[in-house]
Amino acid sequence: MIDERVIVAGFGGQGVMLMGQILSYAATQEDLNTAWIPSYGPETRGGTANCSVVISKARINSPVVSEPDTLIVLNQPSLDKFEKKLKKGGKLLVNKALVDTEKIRDDVELYAVDCNKIALDIGNLKVANMVMLGAYIAMTDMFEKEAIFAVFDQIFTGAKSKLIDMNKQALEAGIKAIEA
Amino acid sequence: MAKVLMKGNEAMALAAIKGGCDAFFGYPITPQNEIPEYLSYHMEKNDRVFVQAESEVAAINMVYGAGGAGARVLTSSSSPGIALKQEGISYLAGSEVPCVIINVMRGGPGLGGIQPAQSDYNQITRGGGNGDYRVLSFAPENLQEAVNIIKESFSLADYYRNPVMIAVDGLLGQMMEPIDLDEAPDFGPAKEKPWAADGSSGKRGSRNKIVSLHLDPYKLEEHNLNLKKKYDEMVDKEQRYETVEIDDAEIVFVAYGSMARIARSAVDTLRKEGVKVGMIRPISLWPFPQNAFEKLPKSVHTLLTLEMSLGQMHQDVRIVNNGRYKLDFYGRTGGVVPEPEEIVERVHKLLNKEDQS
Numbered sequence: 001m002i003d004e005r006v007i008v009a010g011f012g013g014q015g016v017m018l019m020g021q022i023l024s025y026a027a028t029q030e031d032l033n034t035a036w037i038p039s040y041g042p043e044t045r046g047g048t049a050n051c052s053v054v055i056s057k058a059r060i061n062s063p064v065v066s067e068p069d070t071l072i073v074l075n076q077p078s079l080d081k082f083e084k085k086l087k088k089g090g091k092l093l094v095n096k097a098l099v100d101t102e103k104i105r106d107d108v109e110l111y112a113v114d115c116n117k118i119a120l121d122i123g124n125l126k127v128a129n130m131v132m133l134g135a136y137i138a139m140t141d142m143f144e145k146e147a148i149f150a151v152f153d154q155i156f157t158g159a160k161s162k163l164i165d166m167n168k169q170a171l172e173a174g175i176k177a178i179e180a
Numbered sequence: 181m182a183k184v185l186m187k188g189n190e191a192m193a194l195a196a197i198k199g200g201c202d203a204f205f206g207y208p209i210t211p212q213n214e215i216p217e218y219l220s221y222h223m224e225k226n227d228r229v230f231v232q233a234e235s236e237v238a239a240i241n242m243v244y245g246a247g248g249a250g251a252r253v254l255t256s257s258s259s260p261g262i263a264l265k266q267e268g269i270s271y272l273a274g275s276e277v278p279c280v281i282i283n284v285m286r287g288g289p290g291l292g293g294i295q296p297a298q299s300d301y302n303q304i305t306r307g308g309g310n311g312d313y314r315v316l317s318f319a320p321e322n323l324q325e326a327v328n329i330i331k332e333s334f335s336l337a338d339y340y341r342n343p344v345m346i347a348v349d350g351l352l353g354q355m356m357e358p359i360d361l362d363e364a365p366d367f368g369p370a371k372e373k374p375w376a377a378d379g380s381s382g383k384r385g386s387r388n389k390i391v392s393l394h395l396d397p398y399k400l401e402e403h404n405l406n407l408k409k410k411y412d413e414m415v416d417k418e419q420r421y422e423t424v425e426i427d428d429a430e431i432v433f434v435a436y437g438s439m440a441r442i443a444r445s446a447v448d449t450l451r452k453e454g455v456k457v458g459m460i461r462p463i464s465l466w467p468f469p470q471n472a473f474e475k476l477p478k479s480v481h482t483l484l485t486l487e488m489s490l491g492q493m494h495q496d497v498r499i500v501n502n503g504r505y506k507l508d509f510y511g512r513t514g515g516v517v518p519e520p521e522e523i524v525e526r527v528h529k530l531l532n533k534e535d536q537s
Contacts, residue, residue, distance in 0.1 A: 040350070
């Protein structure tokens with residue numbers, strides 16, 4: 001029974017909103033119920049931003065994620081803010097480049113990926129979010145990579161279609177980082 | 181049709197186009213800005229009118245004008261912006277001009293904040309405008325329901341010749357959910373409006389006037405009594421609600437919009453514990469669905485109103501309850517969205533009190 005509640009958090013500009021949206025698009029394609037909620041307000045580039053995603057076979061009642069099954073954090077302030085909310089035994093994916101992994105709770109399943117370095121190796125720091133998305137689908141088995149590729153085709157249209165290849169590469173590199 | 185993932189504000193805007201909206205007049209305010217943003221592009225693409233007015237007051241008066249000329253008109257705003265539109269809403273109701281208003285509520289009073297709230301229940305159901313008037317108002321709990329009601333609202337506004345308000349909170353406006361835009365039927369194009377001031381008096385041979393001024397008190401009273409007949413018809417025909425697990429319920433929640441969804445989660449948790457809870461979910465705020473309270477099973481002993489306010493709908497629950505059941509209230513305000521656990525805890529407290537008494 002699929003019933004996944006995720007929080008994605010990072011700096012404004014790291015692409016955390018898009019990561020969450022892509023999960024909801026993929027869920028919609030597979031005819032699952034889903035709700036995506038952004039933090040909205042005075043967030044700016046460089047400030048903190050987060051979104052929550054619920055994906056479920058069942059009807060989604062409260063769409064607010066108070067105790068996530070999975071937490072994805074792309075910077076230290078986001079870890080500080082959300083670490084205690086993560087469910088006991090939940091999955092935690094962190095950006096190793098910007099997060100101190102030394103003092104993290106030991107009752108969670110930790111995955112640390114240097115998405116910044118991987119993205120730079122691919123050629124653009126901006127795809128670090130898609131590296132993390134790849135890592136996420138590999139560690140949770142929520143979606144096949146083809147499902148995410150289909151979302152890329154759906155949302156990167158027109159002038160943005162040239163971004164598809166690099167995002168695919170980033171997604172695959174993220175999957176590899178977990179499976180390796 | 182396959183479901184599409186859309187942001188609430190955009191989905192509601194598209195639903196308005198599907199519902200036959202001819203013209204939109206609005207002024208920006210968070211958290212509903214994606215409505216005018218979406219319509220600024222898509223209304224023109226669909227050969228319709230979009231105007232960003234210079235203020236909320238201007239926008240509602242443009243609605244008055246275009247609606248008076250017979251167009252299907254929409255405006256949208258959020259709490260303090262709706263406050264500014266109240267005078268216009270009273271005029272629209274008084275001169276029987278249909279329109280649709282989307283209100284994406286945020287915290288108040290005053291400028292308040294921009295996070296989700298339900299603290300404008302009184303403003304919506306009582307109105308801030310003057311006079312004996314009512315606004316038909318609906319509060320959907322998810323985007324599919326919002327889309328369905330918005331499509332229908334244009335024909336409802338035309339039928340009653342009255343403003344219709346769709347009230348959601350910032351959470352629904354900002355969130356994304358999959359929706360089927362064709363789930364609700366097509367309610368059809370506007371019927372002929374022989375009352376409209378549409379400039380065709382030459383052909384018709386008589387002049388139509390849109391007025392709310394009646395200086396003769398007897399004429400005005402007659403007008404008000406005619407309006408009352410419409411409002412009575414709405415009370416008769418437009419009470420909408422859903423009941424959730426009330427068959428053997430002892431405690432019944434009363435909650436609408438986002439709060440109802442959060443309450444559903446609490447119902448699930450409490451039912452698993454063996455606590456017999458259920459819910460009445462008002463969908464129409466005005467008319468308040470008093471019929472829902474007439475059919476409750478004998479097992480019920482307490483109504484627990486849940487709101488993202490300090491207890492505005494609770495006053496209507498009190499009126500409808502008329503002393504029958506014990507009443508309790510729980511709410512968060514100022515833009516704080518409660519967690520289901522808070523409701524569960526409130527019910528535990530209620531049960532403990534009973535054990536002691």
